[in-house]
Amino acid sequence: MTLRARVAMFVAIAVGLAVGGVALAAYGSTRHETIAEIDRFLLARAPLTPLIEDPDEITHVPGSGQGMGRGPARSPGTIVADDVAAQIVFVTGRVEVLASEDVVLPVSDDDIAVARGTLDGFVRTVTIDGVDFRLLTRRLGPSSALQVARDLTETNAILAGLRNRLLLIGIAGALLAGVAGWLLAGRAVKPVRELTGAAEHVALTGSLDAVIPVGRGDEIGRLAGAFNEMLARLETSRLAQQRLIADASHELRTPLTSLRTNIEMLAAGMVPAAERDEVLADLKTEVIEFGALVGELVDLATVGRAEEALVDLDLAGVVTAAVGRASRRGSQTFATSLTPMMLPARPNAVGRAVTNLLDNAVKWSPPDGEITVRLDDASLVVGDRGPGFASDDLPFVFQRFYRSTAARAMPGSGLGLAIVAAVAEDHGWKAFARNRDGGGAEVGWLFGGG
Template identity: 40%
Template sequence: MSSRLTRWWRRRSLRTRLTVIAATAIAVSVFVAFQIASELLAWELQDTVKDQLRADSRVLAANAERAGLAQVQLPPHPGSGRLVRVVLPDGSIRTPDGQPALPPVSENALRVVQGASADLMESGDSDDDGYVIYTLRVGAGAVQVARVADDSPINQFGLGMLLIGLLCVVSGALVGRAVARTGLAPIDRLTAAAVRVAQTRNLDADIPDEGGGEIRRLIQSINDMLAALRDSRRAQQLLAEDAAHELKTPLTSLRLNIELLIRLDRRGTLDSGLPAESRTRLLNDLGAQVAELSTLAAELTDLARGDVSDESTELLDLADVVVAAASQARSRAPDVEIALDVTSVWVSGRPAALQRAVLNLIDNAGKWSPADQPVQVRLRALGASAVLEVDDAGPGIDAADVPRVFDRFYRADSARALPGSGLGLSIVQRVVDAHGGRAGVARSARGGALLRVDLPVATNSTVDVRMPNGAPERSTVVPPLSRE
């Protein structure tokens, strides 16, 4: 039963719930008020009846003292009102003519007659009538005055309270319904607006900001969510458009070269129609284009994932990441010399993402660095930052290109002939932003480009890290990687 009621309640609308709650609250309030008022009224009526009985008994007692208990005159009963009787010393009683019979004299009343106490107030209920009887000792006997315990005023009061309560419950339900409708009107409009957005897929339609308090904060939160979705959709569209543009050139070149090979092969003139030198150059070109497409696909995948990553953040030595990235870069480009000058600096980050960013910086510098000049990679701690610098001795970056160096797919005019997708530095920017750092570009002392990354040092970087021989953490210089 309880689970069924719970399921029913959960299926009700918020408006219905508020109406039921309002009506229930009013009903409970009316019931509690009725109980308290009934008790107070009953106590007041009982006090009034007892005071009247005491007053009437004193008048009867005065008459009995003057005339005696056996001779005092008891007027005939008028048919309603108080009831009286005289209790003589021997326990016998006298009552007015025509008066209804009272319950027998109780043992407590007899003790009053015997002088155990001066008076006694009794109340009792029977199947027929209940009486309130006051006994007052007079001489060697006592007089008793009684009234029928009348509950009709309380019953009438209860009926009135019941009618008022029902009226209040109905009125409360109606008022609660109206209040719920008025209070939830912004929610209804918000729901309708959200439904329109879901149906039309139009994320540009902001929901009007109305109301105050929680409603206004809810609307603002939904508008902020819509703005974030708009930005995400625009970013996706831009990424798709840029990717389509960048993929067009290598795919077209691949298609043309492969079609040429297919035509020559079908004619049987692959060996005679295409000299060995041209065939080697064509195959090398195909391999380079496939490698470029693979790199572009990997970088597009990395960008499309955004900040979504299964890699956890950990405390790491950035020097280890830089050394690993340099080793990977050298394996990919053996002809590029990389000189490392790194100091152990502890940061909080994602190792794989940071290594990818450092690798992209080194790859970018390797494209521009002359054959006789190494790419210099420096890492040091500067205040609360870990500063990574990648320095090449190339022609440098034009001032007009500096603001767009980290943009997606942007490639300077001088870099059009070089391999690459224009995504490497944008990935660096995203990784650095995700780690709370900043990336910048300047001209190096050797005339080339100087790419700099600043990352915040880990707050617990003061951990005493020991070398294998037990020596404390050090500042070290890793020898440059020479050519083979």
């Protein structure tokens, strides 16, 4: 069952239950008031009278709706009228029918108890020959009770008609609610249908160019917007992966070709014995560089995708440890100014990027140069006294595999600063590179993203 059909069905059921509840309450209230009115009618037809010593003195006054009294002098104080069935019940069980002689009212032990005076009068519904009557029993004399009953056939017919009409109204209301729910649900679930269509399009074609119009600010609109954003991020990620694969295949081809050539020359015996050790040393160097290149490719490909949780990271501690390692790899000196601070970050990724910043400074600094490292609440800045950046190179220093003319004669893959920029983007920071006053360069992060 579709979502639209379920919504329409739920609306119809809810409205049907509501209408049914109201109809049931209305029917119950009407029935109660109708029966109460009949009870009042019976009481009016059998008013309280002085206790009759001798029931044989009772006479029946037919017509005119007056019923019975104690002879002519009692005619104003009638007991029953001709529009009801009536009879007198004696404590012995004898019954004397007073009105509607075709109907004999049932007599129970409770009716005898009323005649004895041990039980108050009461009203009940009885069925006589398949016809419902409302029956009132009241004490009449020291040893008798009066029973007055009214046929409920007309009343039951009216109540049955009311019940049927209320049932039809309930069914009609539920059907109308279902139609209205179907129409409203069609408008409500339209973005969901578009979302489903877009998801099926992506699953079928692998294309991420589907866009869902938002145009609303409710939860469904937010869902559509989030889906569009997800598709855009997936498309960006896929394009980045494709560029990475293309760049990596190009960059890996050169070292692989060199390795294969040297190995084939050694295998064919084309290398003179005097040069064999030199070729082997070149092979070892190329393998190390190739391994470093693959490692950096893996680092770049997994930035923001590795399952490394954000933690409150002591960035000053990370920088201090990285400076210690870098100082042991070169002859430069390090001047640090580090403000203790905690940032939510991924430790391994940040540690690798800080190492790349320091390695870049070491690579370009003169052997006896000084490298400055500053950390405060706003930024991390690593400065060197090397040649700095050429103005043509500055826009491209964070691109993958980009190497300036001067850098091509030096070891490196062109991925170090690309990793620095990727880690910054993953944490919401901004990577920057600029030339330094007095010569050299500064590379680092702005933590505010500005």
